[in-house]
Amino acid sequence: MKxxxxxxxxxxxxxxxxxxxxxxxxxxxxxxxxxxxVFKKEGKQEPEWIKQQIVFEGKLKDSESEKA
Incomplete structure (x- = not known):
């Protein structure tokens, strides 16, 4: 079950x-x-920006949730 x-x-x-x-x-x-x-910190240095992390929140499609 999803x-x-x-x-x-x-x-x-x-x-x-x-x-x-x-x-x-x-x-x-x-x-x-x-x-x-997303930051990287080495030793006592200031944190250094590395990249932007992208995350999607997904919900089960209607057709899928009806099967469950």
Whole structure:
């Protein structure tokens, strides 16, 4: 049985479109997009920004939730 909600992170070598396609193939539709910065800290230095992490929250499509 699938969860009603699931998080999908955009991979390092993956486009947003690829991630959305992967969600669709898994039976989920995007309901929320979240972005958060990723920092790297070495020793006592100030944290250094590395990248922006993109995560989609997906909910089970209606046709999938009716089967459950």
């Amino acid at each position: 969860q009603k909600k699931q998080l999908f992170e955009v991979g390092a070598n993956e486009s947003i479109g690829d991630c959305l396609l992967r969600m669709d193939q898994a039976g989920y539709q995007p309901v929320r997009r979240m972005e958060k910065p």
